[in-house]
Amino acid sequence: MSKIKNVKFNDGVRRSIDINYLYDIFFKSEHNRLASANRANAYLKAVMVFPNYYGVAMSNLGFLRTYELINLSGFISCDRAFMQDDLSKGAVSLETRRRLKDYDFIFFSLSYENDFANILSILSAEKIPFLSKDRSNDFPLIMAGGVIAFLNPEPVAPIFDLMFIGEAEAIFPDFFEKIKSQNKPDKYEIINSCAGIKGIYVPSAYDFIFDSKNPYILNEIKIAKGFPKRAARRWTDENLSFSSSVITTEFSELSNINMIEIERGCKRGCRFCSAGFIYLPLRESKIDAVNEAISATGENEKAGFVGFGTMDGKNIAKIMRFSLDSGRNFSLSSVRFDCLDENNLDMIKESGIKTVTIGIETGSERLKKMLNKVLSNENIITSVGDIVKRGITGIKLYFMFGLPYENKDDLDDTVKLAKEILKEFISASKANKRIGKLTASFSPFVPKAWTPLQWENFEDLKILRKKASYIANGLKGMPNLDININSLNAAFTEAFFARGSRLSTDILIYSFLNKTSIKKSAEDKGLRMDGFIRKIGTDELLPWDIIDQGVTKRYLLEEYKRALNLKTTPQCFEGCKRCGVCA
Ligand code: SF4
Incomplete structure (x- = not known):
């Protein structure tokens, strides 16, 4: 289920859906494996925002993992919020129905370029200025992570105070250490103190200078004093056990599937695939950790093995066998023909796929x-x-x-x-x-x-x-x-x-404010779309x-x-x- 309007209600009645009513249904459907004790002593409040609908967000393992890691910090409690059909009364979190503007931190999880306009819809609903430079300390610190944040953050970079470049497990320990001492987070202090943390990008510290005659050409990137020349990606090593769904729900697009990450990265080098390059090197989850996650899969759930080439891992046959022997059917996020030997095919069939x-x-x-x-x-x-x-x-x-x-x-x-x-x-x-x-x-x-x-x-x-x-x-x-x-x-x-570049940010905002297409917005700003999609x-x-x-x-x-x-x-x-x- 990708859109709120597609929810099937048990009573079969179609009605104009109130967000509180809808979130009650979602919340009650969830199997949340996170111990509430993790939030008990938290003195800072964060909300993870997925700029698409609940069903899409809840099938995104990166979103769930970040929500889990923030709550495990011990001093920040983290709620979730999603794109809503009706934002006229503001954007609220699922857990507490708190307005987003009332949090200390807003973390956006970015997975799709086509969700960018939803970021603006959500900020606009909360009357939060779009650009970091226009927000004072009175607003929450607004950050972003996820695959788009470290693939090409530039079309949305000026919106965010900080962006996470790489994998949350690797970056968060240093980030949490910096903000731990803050009772009321100070935007400017945090931004400056994060300058030296590998894996954190501070967009406001960089000025992009485009060619005055040919604005599609970037001439120079000016760097503020004290900030690194480039924001380096940070990733976990193979000794860290990887993630599985901290929450499952029937309303996720992957209904009631406990997603279990069996590998990260891909060794194949397909030349069109960005994920294949920005998650290198290939790292396989420890088989004990995977088996533990399979055992924690609920009776009404399936184990969903997640990875870029899920059948590439050296342990995949053992993992599938363990899952079947422990009474859990499984699914695979992708299959490679050259990994389908008879044994693997038999197990896929046995699992009911x-x-x-x-x-x-x-x-x-x-x-x-x-x-x-x-x-x-x-x-x-x-x-x-x-x-x-x-x-x-x-x-x-x-x-x-x-x-x-x-x-x-x-x-x-x-x-x-x-x-x-x-x-x-x-x-x-x-x-x-x-x-x-x-x-x-x-x-x-x-x-x-x-x-x-x-x-x-x-x-x-x-x-x-x-x-x-x-x-x-x-x-x-x-x-x-x-x-x-x-x-x-x-x-x-x-x-x-x-x-895109920071020119795309201007076009995105213009398009949102004027309710026009991206193409028309580019033209109104004296730019041509083919300048952005060219060779x-x-x-x-x-x-x-x-x-x-x-x-x-x-x-x-x-x-x-x-x-x-x-x-x-x-x-x-x-x-x-x-x-x-x-x-
Ligand atoms: S350097 Fe490492 S990640 Fe890169 S191609 Fe070689 S093995 Fe793969």
Whole structure:
């Protein structure tokens, strides 16, 4: 359930939903594993805000983990708040219905670029000035973390007093130490004292100077005295046990699933995937910690194994076996074809999983090399057959289009692959005496910061529309195949922010205040959208260069050149030092 209006009430009556009534329902549905004793001695009050609806937030493990860590601090109690349909009476927290403006700290959890406008809606409802520079000490300290905060924070950076660059488990101990002594947090004192903490970015300490003739070009980043040249990402080492859902609820999009992080980071190096680069290196959770979390999974819950390549871990077979032997069915956040041996498939089937989700990206062998994702089409087709013959009858395939240098032949290859998979799917279904459901989803490629393809452009919308129609027509009328082409406009907005700058902040605010589209807002400000989604010169200073990700720009550039030459790169390996992350 992603939107409040989609809640199903037991009495079946449709009514205008009061937020207090709704939050009562959500609150009562929750299984909260956090001991209330953790909040008992807290003298500071924080609220974690997810700028999307409750159901989306509660399926986000990073959001839940941060909420848990703040409450475990012992001196800060943390509540939760979400995007509300009706903000006319202000934004309130779930736990105490306190207005957000009355907290000491507001932590935003940022996961999607397309949620940025919701940040403004929430602040506006609380009459809190949008920009950090316009807020005095009378307002809460407003901070942000989450994947977007350390991918490219710039389009929203001027909103926040502080941003967390990296993983909360690693940064919070030092941050908590700095603020522990404050009975009434002083914004300016905290900002100055955080200047030296690795993993904290103070946006107000940096001034971004754009070219006066070509405003899409960043000329210089000026740094206030005492602040580091770049904000360095901080991450946990493998000795820290990772997280599982501190709260489960049937109203989460992942209804009643206890999410258990079995690994963080990904060793595969797919060149379009930002998460694959900004969470390096790959770290696997300790098997004892995972098993403990599985054992803590409630009777009405499932264990949901979370990771970027959930089947890549060396312990995955043991973890699945333990889960089944202890009477807990499990789900997997993603599946790689090349990890699906017979044993793993049997356990997936035994767990009652009816649908597996697989990212294929493209049917073009040429573009696969560019993306560094080189599973052959023959292997993919055979694997689909093996999965279906095991009785797992739902398969969701994810493809991309609008990829760099994509031509008609590449699109034909993708359509051909989808048809061949469908043929195998139907043939293999005969063993089950029923045909399940094959779904193919197509999303436009969005170039993301901190990937080797970050310098490439987002495809022109008119061309994208033609490509979408070409794919849809190519697969039209195929029985037993559902086609889903994701919103091009949403991808366009995502692309605008994904490599945006502080100019994007102005456009975002203008768009919000004037209730106009991002495109019209850019035009009203004398800017063009194609300036933001263009191909970028490899020698340009980038807004996200303010972050030191660990992965070097030199390595990304090498990988970009290999992509253009259709050369693949092997996975992370023991002793490798190439990208700058492993010391
Ligand atoms: S240095 Fe090598 S092993 Fe370490 S994260 Fe980078 S690519 Fe992977």
